[in-house]
Amino acid sequence: MNKTNSIIEKILKKPVTDHVVITSEKLETHSVRFSNNSVNRENLCKLAEEVRVEVGYDGRTGSFSTNELSEDSIKHAVKMAYEAAKLLPKDPEYMPPVTQAEAARIKNFKPVFGKMSDGRKYGILRDAFKELKKAGLNSAGSFSTTPLTFEVYNNNGVHVSHSNCVSSLTLTAMTENSSFRESHVSKDFSDYDGEAFISNIIKHAQLSKNPAPLEPGKFTVVLGPSAVEELLLMFLFYNMEAKGIDEGRSAFSKRAGKRIAADTVHIYSKPDHETASLSPFCPNDGMPFIGFDMIKNGKLARAWYSRYYAAKKGVQATGRYPANIIFKGTNKSVDKLISNVGSGLYVNSFWYIRLVDLMDGIFTGMTRDGLFRIKDGKLTGSVNNFRFNQSVFDLLRDTTEIGKEKSLFSMACASMPPITVKNFNFTSKTEF
Amino acid sequence: MDNLREIIKYLEGKKARFADAREHHFRERQIMTEDTRVEGINEQSVSGTGIKVLYENGWGYASTSAKDMASLKKAADKALSLAKNADKSAAGKVELAAEPRHIAKFATKTKEDLFGPGVGDAVAVLIEAGETILKGKDIIKAGSYLVFRNVKKKYANTEGSLIETDISTVLPMIDATARANGEVKSRHYWPAPMNAGYEYFRGLDFKTNAERIAAQAREHCFAKSCETGATTLILDPEHLSLTMHESVGHPTELDRVLGYEESCAGRSFATTDKLNNFKYGSEIVNFIADNTLEGGLASCGYDDEGVECQKWHMIKDGILTGYGVNRELAHKLKLKRANGTTRATKYCDVPITRIPNLYLAPGKKTLSFEQLVADTEDGIYIEGMGSFSIDQMRLNMQFGGDAFWEIKKGKITGMLKNVVYNAISYEFWRKCDAIADKRSFKRAGFITCGKGDPMQAAQMTHGASPARFREIMVRRAK
16 A cells, blocks of 8 residues: 555545545556657656545535645645535535445456556657658657556545556658548557558558549548547537436437437447456546446437436436447458448548537538548548538438447547448538 | 756756756636536646756656655656657757746736635625526526636756746636527627636626526527528627637647647648748738737746747738747747747646737727628628637638627627538638727637647637628538
């Protein structure tokens, strides 16, 4: 047990009220940013340990976070949270700390990961720069590894802990007038095949060269896993909160029981997913994350319930946000999906997605880092980038084929497949 | 400061070409309310030291929250080790623009400490605003978001600079959501975020604005849809703050122009060959970058490279004339000095080039907002910020807004809904044919501008007087 743990346990032996929750997050990030085929100034190491104290008082809750971890500092955080709670009005949605019985439902798991040495990381990058230069390409990206530990303690005697790791290499390769981006996300890169990763990027970057002019319109598209993740997660975060749905503030509010997706679309959460997992419990309060279906058999299966709203509705809490988001894939490769399209576009990724209309689930955004023409089942070259204005409900209904999942980590832990969608709505083009 | 000086001396002894150390204390209180309850209060106090090292031509950065000398030396060693690794793949010689040695202090001018009044004081104001909003007809939700932030820094570098800064920031916002006529629409009151003390928050009129936004949220539900087609737009200062942020602020960050942000925030069409010759806007368009602006969110005295904050023209008489430039890239433009707009959010973040305080200069001719509207036969007047999106070269942009009104025969008539407009950024600014004078000038700004990897959120002020744009493609959003 380290010093911080001992201090927390000591404080919780004499809690200031009957509601004291102390969470701790420890991480060691090494993030290497690169551009123009060399490591740039964002080449950093961050060792951080932070505690967050939450104190409840007569149906009110205050909180305070600090990275000053002496006994005095953590006691000060408790005092600040307590003083804040006392000054607040009573919260009708107040929830007491998680009980031991609730925490006992946590299905902890032990992800396999090992610490990557600095030498290996820089070596992977030097190899990449060498190959990209040889191919006449420029590159930019980042390579980060973050081993971390979450812990939650409270005055009910709960102490839960979980250690995990996220490692991510994202690389954009550029010609003079185009680009292609790819990422590899895993626990520790033991599954990284540098040769395959780089050769795939080089192949697509070269294919992306000299984009042909094309007018916007409705196209059959194959969306790569990143594109699916970027659009789908934005849609879910806006709309899946159960309270918002019931209060008429969600696109699902007027779609209760209605068909919203193709039958083959299955979106769910699985806290102990082999690659797209971070924690089996909510790092804010220690409540167990659960596995559950979100969209299944063409309909909304289950919304996201906070502890308060779940208790009010008499259902099991999912957490205000789920542990992760999985779009169930198949064993079909992205190439297989492309081969089944006579005429259309392959979208590698999107950029700057924003809500246009909440109630109809319409979002806008741009294509980025790889937009290719598909002709007779093959990628035949790139085209200029487009802006889309697209209803996600239409997208989910018009999904005709689903490919193999890939782990991703941008907005959240996710595992997403490529999908084929008909009538995707591109509304304007840009100059590149 | 003694610790920082010792670390700098330590790194000089290790043959660092350049090093700086920044002690950085970030204190923040965020309050969020939902209807008449406090949805959340996040208070944080995070401090530590970030150490940046240039070894030959490689950079390394390491940080620690510990304050003892042994931990600081360990972080310094780590930064040096990372720099040595980076040097092995260096693209070329790193040249740092000269900067005078500064022994200086800078603080936001405040009358009242942000954290002096208890949290209950601000909460009461926000709850009262929520109560007022909820009295509005067809209102289903009231919300608020308030941030008080104080950042204290100490900075030392191998060139002998010793700088202390103390910056206080306030960001308030309330919103109302109405459901009626089969629609759900929100409206916001977002007074300009400012570097200021608690007195700024006290001076805001939440009650009047709460009533106004509740009424306008409902009215929006009954508005008619806009027509798709090219039309004239008049944009208010708050809306323009977002437009200029995306289409002028980001494209003129030199690190982005030169590919350093390619993998994340993107690049820019405003390449260096366009400097002093590219027609970025009409002749009446002048953009001024000013990190010396009193109360400006980026006004910090000295940036996190130890460079004094400055004022310069980004666009003059419609022509691109400047960039935001750090010390490492100044020589690419043959500049002798960086312009003081390189900042880091927390101690663990590497300072990077950020958008400065940037504003559209008011029109030189006498022109009130009312005269501007009266001079417009037909068009749409847009207030506030809504949907916003722009491509990674900062060309194709699409914006919505918070509220829209039809202009008919020189008068603002009823509200419109479902308005988004689409343009290529420089074409948009070229179509600006009138800007109201300084009497209508207002500030706005952001504290959540995302850039960098790992992502950092920076703050900067924008400002404008209402401006008119001709022949802009407007699309009915649904």
